Amino acid sequence: MQVSEAVGVSIVTAIIGPSVMAILAAILSRKIKHIRSDTAQTLDQVQNSHTTNMRVEGDDRHDEIVALVNAVLTTQTAQGQDIGGIRSELRTLRRDDGEQRGRILDLEKTKYPKE
Numbered sequence: 001m002q003v004s005e006a007v008g009v010s011i012v013t014a015i016i017g018p019s020v021m022a023i024l025a026a027i028l029s030r031k032i033k034h035i036r037s038d039t040a041q042t043l044d045q046v047q048n049s050h051t052t053n054m055r056v057e058g059d060d061r062h063d064e065i066v067a068l069v070n071a072v073l074t075t076q077t078a079q080g081q082d083i084g085g086i087r088s089e090l091r092t093l094r095r096d097d098g099e100q101r102g103r104i105l106d107l108e109k110t111k112y113p114k115e
Helices: 002-046 054-109
Strands: none
Touching: none
16 A cells, blocks of 8 residues: 555656646746846836946935035024024013013002192
């Protein structure tokens, strides 16, 4: 019986093995075709008529963006200082307003002799 089991396994393997391999080959073939398509699209994007290297161009753009961000930060710092000055002036005006209101109230409470 053991010999016939071995023969049976060999026959099944001989039949199923090539079928599995054919299925795997078809799947891999589709995947490779997709990869080739993606690669072609990528090459189309990076291979162009520019005279500069893509990395150098990216580095230059990075430097430009950093300079712009620094300019924005400098402007924002100046605006923050301006806002701080405006707030200080408002505090002074509110304090002066409070003092004026107090004086007005004092004057309103003052009783003047009738003439």
